[in-house]
Amino acid sequence: MSIDRRSFFKALGVTGVTLAAGSRLNASPSAANKDEFYGMLYDSTRCAGCQGCEFACADAHGLPAPNFEDVPVAGTLRKTDETRRTVINAYQTSKGDIYVKRQCMHCNDPACTAACLTKAMFKNEQGPVSWRGNKCMGCRYCMVSCPFDIPKFEYHSPNPKIEKCDMCFDRLKEGLKPACAEQCPTEAIVFGTRRELLTEAKKRINDNPGQYHDYIYGEHEAGGTGFLYLSPVPFEELGFNTTLQKSSYPALTKGFLYAVPSIFVLWPALLLGLQQATKNNDKNEEEHE
């Protein structure tokens, strides 16, 4: 009998661990192939600021074409919004004017995906973080959580969408490159697996140490991102947030989420015990007197 009980608890324990671990593994691509998904490498030393990527992006996603007069100028910050998923900005730096492309970073373990309660925001196995309208309820918690402020919301629509770069997920499925990478005339944008891109980035820095600032933005930021950046100057000069934590953002809520099952088991037992212990308060007092 006692063995039976023990094996029962064992089975219970195994089930519990499996349930807990199961949900954890689903949350992000497994650690083994951490770099085997697609990403992009952007080399700001090569970008000419032609905005070809902006036009290609708008065309690929049915968004309004950029205004010809709205060109990147140092001193003015252009932002992605609900009508443009990527923008080029110009920065005045110690090494002259430098262009920087901005779009979703496609984090390895994205905050927006962990935030989403309907799995509308989704990290695909291939790497892109994409948005699925049939699941999204428009709570905008992804926007609150994203450390890069990437998801944008159509505030003036009764059927609003979240707009953000999805690394041209539809094109990837057809075996094509993302529109911006294909369009770029100076090959400032390289498409490939994250591992290839990291190797390539390190090679470029090693081959031309004078040309590059010795840092790959995105290698460790927010736990690593699918989009990687090379720059000739320190990244602060290009408006990057260099104080972002190096571990993933979803890790910040893990402690809380892991406490939930414990509370769910402990509290009812404790409360019931307290209730039983105090049930006959009046009677006991009478007996004492």
Place this chain on the structure above:
Amino acid sequence: MSNGNYTAQQATGTKSTWKFILSELKPKGKLLTPFNIISVPIILTGIVLIVIRFWKGIGSITNLTQEVPWGLWIGFDVVTGVAFAGGAYVITFMVYILNMKKYHSIVRVTVLNGFLAYLFYAGALLLDLGRPWNVINPIIGNSFGTSSVLFLVAWHFLLYMIAELIEFSPAVAEWLGARKAQKILSGMTLGAVIFGITLSTLHQSGLGALFLMAKDKIHPLWYSEFIPIMFFVSSIFAGLSMVIFEGSISHRVFSDQISESNQKGHHNIIHSLSKICAVAMFAYFTLNVLVFVHEKRWSLLNSPMGYWYLTEMLGFVLLPMILFFMSYRKRNITLIKVASLMTMAGIILNRLNISVIGFKWDAVNHYYPSWMEITVTLAVIFTEIWIFRWVIRRMPVLRETPGWNSDK
């Protein structure tokens, strides 16, 4: 309205139950009260604004931006409102778990208050959802975002509303004169209370945990990994301050409903609740000091946000805490009421500082709620008070339960 009504009710069948409910739908009491004159135009304006919002999008009536996606409706209606609704789990804990009979007379009104708060704040949440028709997705289907704190909070809102409805349901059964149902529903109370307290612990702290990933966006004086614990501890005295505040108003407005012995006992109850507030606030304040000292945040104080933080912590936590402690000896009810009002103001400040004011405090364009967002918020609160009043005037919430009730 006397107990005689109920006995008449029990004698007849289902048909007259409907008649009874229909007759109860009619307003009771004077129509042209100052509250009605103020609230009705605001509620009507709110309805018009809500229609515009669903027709033209959320941006048509709110000032929300791409950088500040959560404004007054989430920061005040949901995050602050739920903290104020915390009284229900504290009072049910005291009455049903610790068997403190003294507080029995305020259980029903507190649970009703909590239930309506959740109902209306969850309702306000629907207004803020861009795609509300998908709100069902995290509940059914294969879209369980289990890694999301919001997933937990959404489920807990739903389950806790059911738990509170069960806790309150005996009052509805007594109103309808359904003796059998009353007995069954009363038997479910303890289970609902235990479940409800567990849920409350988790979603009160969960509302704080929502902001954990916004690490770089919330002013460092308000952000810490302890936000969930802070939210939970502060919901205890937020809820009880609300109970004190609501009680002092109810006892004036609905004095005809309350028996003489309960009238007399009320001061005693308020006095005891203020003691719980005092110690809970002491724990909360100490936690805040510990985090502040441990994280070496002295350098942040000498700035506008630093002064604002001190205002909240000293003026609206420490000061009301001292007042609550002073009332230990003086038994001064006015002092307690002032302290509870200040505490409530402090909770509003704290929740808004985390979710709205300190959120992207360094952004170029600050978010300020539009007059339309404020009007909709007021409309939600006023509608809730209307329903609250409707229930109080009809069901045995503040008044004694009918004589046939076996629990008595």
